Amino acid sequence: MQEILILGKRTPRITDLCESLEQQQVITWANFMEHKYPELELLHHIPNGGKRSKSEAKRFQAEGVKSGVPDLCLPVPRSGYHGLYIEMKKQGGVISKDQSKWLQELSKQGYMVAVCYGSEAAEQMLEDYLAGRYRKEEENEKCYAKNGGE
Numbered sequence: 001m002q003e004i005l006i007l008g009k010r011t012p013r014i015t016d017l018c019e020s021l022e023q024q025q026v027i028t029w030a031n032f033m034e035h036k037y038p039e040l041e042l043l044h045h046i047p048n049g050g051k052r053s054k055s056e057a058k059r060f061q062a063e064g065v066k067s068g069v070p071d072l073c074l075p076v077p078r079s080g081y082h083g084l085y086i087e088m089k090k091q092g093g094v095i096s097k098d099q100s101k102w103l104q105e106l107s108k109q110g111y112m113v114a115v116c117y118g119s120e121a122a123e124q125m126l127e128d129y130l131a132g133r134y135r136k137e138e139e140n141e142k143c144y145a146k147n148g149g150e
Helices: 019-033 038-042 054-062 097-108 119-130
Strands: 005-007 072-074 084-089 112-117
Touching: 019 038, 019 084, 019 119, 038 072, 038 119, 072 119, 084 097, 084 119, 097 112, 112 119
Parallel strands: 005 112, 084 112
Antiparallel strands: 072 084
16 A cells, blocks of 8 residues: 655644745745756645635535645656645644545555645655655555654
């Protein structure tokens, strides 16, 4: 079975940013790094979270919004994977059951999936993925987890 990568420290720090600001930093970094990795132009956020009115939530559900879909998608194949999905978490954040289910199902479909605690972890994940440092055929021999907080 495919592994879900956990990168970054889960434990809170005094200087923690909210998840939105961490993700904004990732996008700023990706825009800056497009000269090295032009594929980063395809990196996008999937706006499934957030507070909405009941009527807006119903409309979004009718349009196909689903709970638990990862925050970021890079639809670029690498090293046997179809693309990369990242669930962003701030330090101290917890993965919901819906998020865990989506990550597992996407992994089964051949996507690289990762939970990244903070912008630095997500940036490193994106760079490692695009550089081909993860190989799908090695999934059972190599579980790459940089999780210093647990």
